Amino acid sequence: MRKVVDTNFLQDEDLRTYLAASRKNYVVVPDYVEIEITAAGKDNIVKSTSILAEFPKQVIVGKQTNALANLRGRRKGAKKRFSDGKQTRTFRRWMRRGRAKLAAGDPSEQAHFERVSASAAAHLEEIKRGADTFAADLEEAAKQFTEEELRRIRNKEPFADEMIEKLLARIFHFSAGFYKALSKPLPPWEELMHTYIFRFSICATMHALRWIAVGGAKKVGKDRIRNDIVDASIAAQALSFDGFLSKDAMAQEIYENSRFLLEQFLAFEPPVKSDATSVR
Numbered sequence: 001m002r003k004v005v006d007t008n009f010l011q012d013e014d015l016r017t018y019l020a021a022s023r024k025n026y027v028v029v030p031d032y033v034e035i036e037i038t039a040a041g042k043d044n045i046v047k048s049t050s051i052l053a054e055f056p057k058q059v060i061v062g063k064q065t066n067a068l069a070n071l072r073g074r075r076k077g078a079k080k081r082f083s084d085g086k087q088t089r090t091f092r093r094w095m096r097r098g099r100a101k102l103a104a105g106d107p108s109e110q111a112h113f114e115r116v117s118a119s120a121a122a123h124l125e126e127i128k129r130g131a132d133t134f135a136a137d138l139e140e141a142a143k144q145f146t147e148e149e150l151r152r153i154r155n156k157e158p159f160a161d162e163m164i165e166k167l168l169a170r171i172f173h174f175s176a177g178f179y180k181a182l183s184k185p186l187p188p189w190e191e192l193m194h195t196y197i198f199r200f201s202i203c204a205t206m207h208a209l210r211w212i213a214v215g216g217a218k219k220v221g222k223d224r225i226r227n228d229i230v231d232a233s234i235a236a237q238a239l240s241f242d243g244f245l246s247k248d249a250m251a252q253e254i255y256e257n258s259r260f261l262l263e264q265f266l267a268f269e270p271p272v273k274s275d276a277t278s279v280r
Contacts, residue, residue: 002026004238006246010048019055030062039120053095061087073194078240131225174201200236
């Protein structure tokens with residue numbers, strides 16, 4: 001069992017219970033989780049890794065998102081392809097040795113951590129700079145739905161067929177945008193649905209529906225939008241493993257809804273072409 005862990009779950013006793021239940025129970029630490037706990041400083045990373053340090057052999061580090069975005073989609077082997085063997089070995093070694101040195105104030109370890117922490121904080125700020133674009137995409141998505149459809153979204157009522165078509169088109173719109181940014185064509189359907197980009201697009205669309213339901217994202221701060229981007233990325237990675245460990249009800253709901261949608265896509269090929277220009 002390999003489950004992706006959210007930042008808010010790292011210090012929870014349920015994590016210890018899960019890892020102690022079986023040596024075959026692993027946690028996957030996504031790059032954004034590692035970045036968040038590192039950017040928060042020395043005391044935070046020591047506390048956040050206290051449970052993981054008890055089970056270092058059951059910790060797996062996920063690939064960086066830029067590497068995931070460039071992976072081709074294949075039905076088999078997703079767990080291995082989404083995992084980073086080198087970073088996993090480095091992180092396990094740090095938990096066995098470096099973590100205790102950092103906690104004790106070792107000058108060399110602390111100097112190294114301060115450099116890494118500053119880099120992590122800068123990365124989070126970079127994500128925040130993209131918040132305006134993300135918010136604009138949400139506002140554009142809201143315009144595609146009628147007042148009746150927005151009411152259904154707010155009340156969590158079943159979607160009509162036309163709403164489902166709009167939802168699918170939005171997911172393809174997200175995916176096509178990412179591949180355009182990478183200067184790559186949208187892959188054929190049988191490959192696309194197994195990519196990180198497509199799974200992130202599902203999770204981002206689920207977030208969009210939440211914001212649409214409460215009236216849009218224009219009034220929301222950039223920090224919140226940044227957190228949503230991070231949450232969507234973590235949930236997207238969880239879709240390629242055996243589950244998601246999170247104490248955030250909204251993040252868990254996004255994951256569950258996204259998994260339901262993905263299962264439908266995996267079971268049925270939608271009536272759309274794998275050309276980015278065919279989906280509006």
